[in-house]
Amino acid sequence: MFTVSVDQKLIEHCKNMVSNHDFGKRFTANGTKEQQLTGIIGQSVVMTFFDKGYVDGSSGFDGGVDLTFANKSIDVKTMGRTTSVKQGYTNNFLKLQEYFKTDIYIFCSYHKTKQVLTVCGWISKEDFTKKRRFYPKGSIRTRFDKTTFTTFADLYEIDNKDLNNVNSVSDLKKQLL
Template identity: 25%
Template sequence: MYTYKHPKPIVIKLTDELGFDLRQKAAEYITANQNRTGAERGSSEEQGFGALAEMVIRNKLGMSEINSEDHPLGYDLLLPSGIKVDVKCRGGALPFKEEYESSDGIAREAKHNFFARQMHDERLDADIYVMTHLETPSKRELPGTTRQRKWVLYICGWVSKERVSNEGVYLPRGSLTEQGRTWFTYRGQEIEYYNRNLNGLESVQDLLSIEQMDVTKDSVHKGDLNLTSVDAIRIAYDLIGRGVLSEQHLAFVQNETGINKIVKPVLHSNQYFHLLHWLKEKGALTDSEIEKARKILQEEPYSGI
């Protein structure tokens, strides 16, 4: 039976002889088996990262590193308990962090992403997901070289498919998301699920302790927000302005998230002051409102390149 642990990532460096061997095997496997069909499939690089993460986990569990040709497509590996596991991996130049710094001094919590179609495709019948992150060098095509030092796999934890389906936040194409100091829009139909809501692992071998009872228990567990704490505050601000929530609700969210700083808006503060000055020109407000805004927002003049 699995015993809950905080989801602190397991760090596995793939720069030694074994790591390079697994990187080579993953590259060869994708060359021979790349998926070129299906909506929102990963690129060849992304498929390679997923294959590598799966091989690392299988190696740590003492399993064959590559599935047999007749292995079902709906999951990646089968635990001795009969639990079907799908290994998810994203790759990037940055290491995995539980929190990412932002320019306002308030950390943004880490999240994981799923293609929404995975929740609704009956052929993809995994019971749980194991979430991983692969830190890569700038030239990240597998297998890379023996000199590259930035091939590092972070194994973050596991979660039941049903819980992701119940609690994850669906975001359609074009939705805006934030990571630390950067913003980007989603090109696919995504489900966001936050790292803090995963079940942690002290070692990869902890996966062998997961039984059907653990999956059933996790499927009905109620986790924390699948939003950054900052976005929870922003949404509360917005809904107060729309007459849905009150200042009391904002205070509750601030207390629950532990945030007592001013959260920066999505739009730049210069755009806010542009509206305020326009309202003043129209005679709709006075300098006192503008000065009040200056206590929570700051204009940013051009300072050169």
């Protein structure tokens, strides 16, 4: 895992995008504006790693493909947190997103108060389908800190330890080649 500071300019751009564009284009479980902002921040930060600029919502739905690198389609999945990420943490993935035509998932966590993004790791879609755990809508899940929540949609989970670990932007790029 590695963590980077998120530039205030990027955050303001993302707030503007969420205010002016609807990023919830699914038939259900579209996420709140705050959840959409978290996702757009994570996606934009990762896009800058690959010199792809920031998210531009004016072109509409991206089909689940956030960026392409080395002929691989990538979906960036970002969870908002108020704590620093630990190796034992879990990443959530909505089942209704699994049909998107992507090759790679990059899982991130955005610390909302410190304004830092942790790249937890990445995994191929093929390996994700082997390692994920499924929980139907309405399941009660227990977090790392023993608090609970009820799933609002069918959900997959994968732990950080099951992702391909990366320790820098250059390491991430190298592994994705």
